[in-house]
Amino acid sequence: xxxxxxxxxxxxxxxxxxxxxxxxxxxxxxxxxxxxxxxxxxxxxxxxxxxxxxxxxxxxxxxxxxxxxxxxxxxxxxxxxxxxxxxxxxxxxxxxxxxxxxxxxxxxxxxxxxxxxxxxxxxxxxxxxxxxxxxxxxxxxxxxxxxxxxxxxxxxxxxxxxxxxxxxxxxxxxxxxxxxxxxxxxxxxxxxxxxxxxxxxxxxxxxxxxxxxxxxxxxxxxxxxxxxxxxxxxxxxxxxxxxxxxxxxxxxxxxxxxxxxxxxxxxxxxxxxxxxxxxxxxx
Numbered sequence: 696x697x698x699x700x701x702x703x704x705x706x707x708x709x710x711x712x713x714x715x716x717x718x719x720x721x722x723x724x725x726x727x728x729x730x731x732x733x734x735x736x737x738x739x740x741x742x743x744x745x746x747x748x749x750x751x752x753x754x755x756x757x758x759x760x761x762x763x764x765x766x767x768x769x770x771x772x773x774x775x776x777x778x779x780x781x782x783x784x785x786x787x788x789x790x791x792x793x794x795x796x797x798x799x800x801x802x803x804x805x806x807x808x809x810x811x812x813x814x815x816x817x818x819x820x821x822x823x824x825x826x827x828x829x830x831x832x833x834x835x836x837x838x839x840x841x842x843x844x845x846x847x848x849x850x851x852x853x854x855x856x857x858x859x860x861x862x863x864x865x866x867x868x869x870x871x872x873x874x875x876x877x878x879x880x881x882x883x884x885x886x887x888x889x890x891x892x893x894x895x896x897x898x899x900x901x902x903x904x905x906x907x908x909x910x911x912x913x914x915x916x917x918x919x920x921x922x923x924x925x926x927x928x929x930x931x932x933x934x935x936x937x938x939x940x941x942x943x944x945x946x947x948x949x950x951x952x953x954x955x956x957x958x959x960x961x962x963x964x965x966x967x968x969x970x971x972x973x974x975x976x977x978x
Contacts, residue, residue, distance in 0.1 A: 696850060696881065696904050700958055702874040703906075706951035709870060712929040713948040715956045719921035724963045731964060736889030741773050743780040744890055748839035751887065751896050752790045753783055755830075755838035758883040759822050759862065763814050765911075770814070778807035792836035795827025822862040829859050842887065842896050849884045849899040856880040865909075869947045876909045876950055907957035909950035922956050923949075 707715055737744065743753045757779055764770045782789050789806065798806075800816045803823070813819060834840040841859075845852035856863045863880045866873060884905055891897025907913055917923040925933060929945050939946045 696853065696877070696906050698875045699877055699881075699906050699954065702872065703876075703951040703954040703958070705872055706869055706874055706948055707955035710948045710952060712926040712945045713952040714924045715952055715959065716921055716924055719923075720956065720959050720963060723920055723922060723960060724967060727964065736886070736892075739773065741777040741780065742890065743783050746891070746895070748837060748896075749783070749787065749790075750890060751839040751842055752837065753779060754886045754890065755826065755841070755883060756790050756795070756823070758879050758886060759826050759860075760819050761879060761882065765814060767811075767814055770809070774807065774809065778809065781808070782806040792827045792831040795823045796831070797827075798823050825862050826860060833859055839896060847898050847900055849881075849888075849901050850904050852884050852899070853877055853880045856883060867942050867947045869944065869951070874947055874951055876954070878908045878910060878950075881905050882908050906954050909953050913957070914949050914953045917953060917956055922960075923952060 744750050800820050830836050857880050865876045865878050887897040888902050
């Protein structure tokens, strides 16, 4: 994921609204005292897992839909993960490629047991259609075949996902430069690794290349820790809970600087501990 790291570093060095505080980084590293916390995958018990191909299919559908729960304050990731789990336990064919190609908004809501329209519902349905169509065309309808084609390489799997599924091509143009973020493609890799505990479909020899996922939670935490600081104008927007459109300078800076900051944390912790640290610590 070198182009993710390199392009994020370029944004951080040219940012106008988001800044990585070196003293904040040092403070976090000191407070950790070489004790990087580990979280077990599915500690909440909300994900489907059967240790086989159906889990891979579930995770790919889950990560296809895993974005933008705002502004519905009652809708969270847990609803998505648990709703898809319940749907699969009720009908093992619910995520077959031919069915993914045909779901409507109301049908998706029914799967999730959600009573009102989802945020960006039409886009979610479009992405399900895209995934079903391409899985059927290139991978025999099975996400497990997509994973197998990557040959146990996290980097290769991200490249395959972003090549075959345009909805996973998470990149932007920032001040004339291409910036690669690949949030959901990398989440898919990390979910596989976590679910299968680094074995079978989750075995990746280069899992350490995965970066932090540039979502909306991590930058909020880094800002609270003093690692990220915002310009007054951006702080007003964020603190006022106003929408920050995708692809704007401010939005790209928040996400890219988050990746850059966590990479710097990894370097500092690794130097202090004398060993490599993954953005997602081994379980």
